[in-house]
Amino acid sequence: MPVPAPPTGRRGKNKRLRDRMNPRLFAWVLAIPATLFVALGLGLPVLSTFATTIGEAAGPLQPYIAFFTSGFRRTVLWRTMEVSLITTAISVVVGFATAWVVARAPGRIKSLLIIAAVFPLLTSVVVRSFAWMVILGKNGIVNTALLGLGFIGEPLSMLYTEGAVIVAMVYLFVPLMILTLVGVLEGIPRDLTDAATSLGATPAAAFRQVVLPMAVPGLIVGAVLVFTGSFTSYATPQLLGGERQMMMGTFLYQRAMVTFDWVGASTIAAVMTIVTLATVLVMSRLARKLNPVTG
Amino acid sequence: MMSRTHPLLVAFAGLTFIFLIGPLIIIIGTALSDTTFLTFPPQGLSLRWFENIFEISAFRTTMVTSFMLAVGGTALSLLIGVPAAYAMARYRVELPKFLPNVFVLPILVPEIVLGFSLMKSVATGLGFPIFTSLLIGHALLVLPYCVRVVGASLNSFDFSIEEAAVSLGCPRWKSFFTVVLPNVRAGVIAAFILAFITSINDVSISIFLTGPGISTLPIQLLAHMEQFFDPTIAAVSVLLMGVTVAVMAVVEWTLGLTFLTK
Numbered sequence: 213m214p215v216p217a218p219p220t221g222r223r224g225k226n227k228r229l230r231d232r233m234n235p236r237l238f239a240w241v242l243a244i245p246a247t248l249f250v251a252l253g254l255g256l257p258v259l260s261t262f263a264t265t266i267g268e269a270a271g272p273l274q275p276y277i278a279f280f281t282s283g284f285r286r287t288v289l290w291r292t293m294e295v296s297l298i299t300t301a302i303s304v305v306v307g308f309a310t311a312w313v314v315a316r317a318p319g320r321i322k323s324l325l326i327i328a329a330v331f332p333l334l335t336s337v338v339v340r341s342f343a344w345m346v347i348l349g350k351n352g353i354v355n356t357a358l359l360g361l362g363f364i365g366e367p368l369s370m371l372y373t374e375g376a377v378i379v380a381m382v383y384l385f386v387p388l389m390i391l392t393l394v395g396v397l398e399g400i401p402r403d404l405t406d407a408a409t410s411l412g413a414t415p416a417a418a419f420r421q422v423v424l425p426m427a428v429p430g431l432i433v434g435a436v437l438v439f440t441g442s443f444t445s446y447a448t449p450q451l452l453g454g455e456r457q458m459m460m461g462t463f464l465y466q467r468a469m470v471t472f473d474w475v476g477a478s479t480i481a482a483v484m485t486i487v488t489l490a491t492v493l494v495m496s497r498l499a500r501k502l503n504p505v506t507g
Numbered sequence: 508m509m510s511r512t513h514p515l516l517v518a519f520a521g522l523t524f525i526f527l528i529g530p531l532i533i534i535i536g537t538a539l540s541d542t543t544f545l546t547f548p549p550q551g552l553s554l555r556w557f558e559n560i561f562e563i564s565a566f567r568t569t570m571v572t573s574f575m576l577a578v579g580g581t582a583l584s585l586l587i588g589v590p591a592a593y594a595m596a597r598y599r600v601e602l603p604k605f606l607p608n609v610f611v612l613p614i615l616v617p618e619i620v621l622g623f624s625l626m627k628s629v630a631t632g633l634g635f636p637i638f639t640s641l642l643i644g645h646a647l648l649v650l651p652y653c654v655r656v657v658g659a660s661l662n663s664f665d666f667s668i669e670e671a672a673v674s675l676g677c678p679r680w681k682s683f684f685t686v687v688l689p690n691v692r693a694g695v696i697a698a699f700i701l702a703f704i705t706s707i708n709d710v711s712i713s714i715f716l717t718g719p720g721i722s723t724l725p726i727q728l729l730a731h732m733e734q735f736f737d738p739t740i741a742a743v744s745v746l747l748m749g750v751t752v753a754v755m756a757v758v759e760w761t762l763g764l765t766f767l768t769k
Contacts, residue, residue: 235598235601236598236601236602238594238598239594239597239598239601239602240594240601240602242590242591242593242594243590243591243594243595243602243606245587245590245591246587246588246590246591246610246650246654247591247606247609249587249646249647249650250609250610250612250613250647250650251609253625253629253643253646253647254612254613254616254621254624254647255612256628257621257624257625257627257628257629258616258620258621258624260624260627260628260632261620261623261624261627261628264627306523309516309519309520309523310519310520310523310524312512312516312520313512313516313517313519313520314520316512325520325524327755328524328527328528329524329527330755331528331531331748331751331752331755332527332528332531334704334708334751334754334755335531335708335747335748335751336707336708336710336725336728336744336747337708337710337725338708338710338725338728338729338744339534339728339744339747339748340530340531342534342728342732342740342741342744343530343531343533343534343744344530345732346530346533346534346537346545346547346741347530347533349545351544351545351546353533353547383526383527383530386523386526386527387527390523440617443617444617444618444619444620444711445711446619446710446711446714447710447711447725447729450729451729451732461619461711464619464620464623465619465623465714465715468623468626468627468715469715474627477623478623478627481617481619481620481623481624484617484619484620485616485617485620488615488616488617489615492615
């Protein structure tokens, strides 16, 4: 590592400079551009969006009352909740089982599997959703295969259904879950399960009483990522759900950019933010509580 | 004692990986098809849809915009994020405890809410040009990666080395560039890669901020899909997968792919 030689004769000047600038001030000078950027670029605009929803003449909570009394908007909210919860549940199970195998795979195979999980994760969401349009479409692979085998007389319409959105979302989030959990499972020392089984625990008991409690915080972190990611997604519900399966993200876009109802759009934005923040706060508290090390 | 993984579980994991990789292979197949509609397995092999990408000027210009935005947004974010990360690692006591949380906000606030708010306040409200608004949005989007990844590297850096340089007479700015930065090089590269890929794939922020004349590649792809459902989309998708391959190659070359599971 390059450590420069001390320049002679300048020591005194430098000392004076350091004395002038106190550490607190120096630290703030370095941190202030980024802090201001977040405050002005994110803080103010987002607060202004929230302000739009409570500055209404009809009453401060009017947009929210309108939101929750409208059958259509409630349907969108519940559909988004439902799709996100189902996606999360499937991703947790599939991700955990797969991560278990990956974590125990021998070195070379393991890195190959990790590459296979990272690759889709780094590829555009539009591309990954498009793939499912090709697979599930009227002339898609599934329909062609089913028609060819004579199982169905005419093509099924699978696009623009809740199922299509869920399949594509699971596809989107399983790699994230796998990678999160591989790290967690690798962190659990093999000695612990070995100790449990050598003391007489069945493999199932060792899994339930040793592995699972240690994996729970990681499972919660992964589940929160999947849930909030699904809840606030735009491209996937747009492409696979369309107008028929409107979700919060696509609904927000439609209100803002198609009908120009900015108060309505701001209300959707506020509801999305509140649900996201509440989920993160509650679940991270739960993760801390259930963590055998810190809880 | 080493218990072997149950064969059923291994089979399940195998199916998961087929599920993960299969759709991408299907896209490559459809992109190579000679037909004017999307079909798999491909009928006839041709590269005409790849040529078609470059014949559609909207794809050419949005590719350039996306690239400039990813590089510009990431550079801006590193420029302000690295000093902040340094300050928070080096002067933890001097700065307020809540400060690191400020840099989590862009992840915590849903991307689409940030996109909508920027459109409402910055692009429409303040009348900022489209590219500037996009740049602000993308820099905000990637700032958490820059601050946290570089911050993680800085946290494991022994600042007494820097102190040694400074007490031997090296100016602070010079010690930062010659002592601190070379030691957190891996963190900066990792932050750049993560930020670049996040920015180039972004939809939720850009969808609100793109306007007449300026758009990004994913948004252009969405717009194209609404009008034409032809193999050009698959060809662009393959091109984007090429970007992923390039990024992964860079990761492997600079940091090693194991970095991605840490």
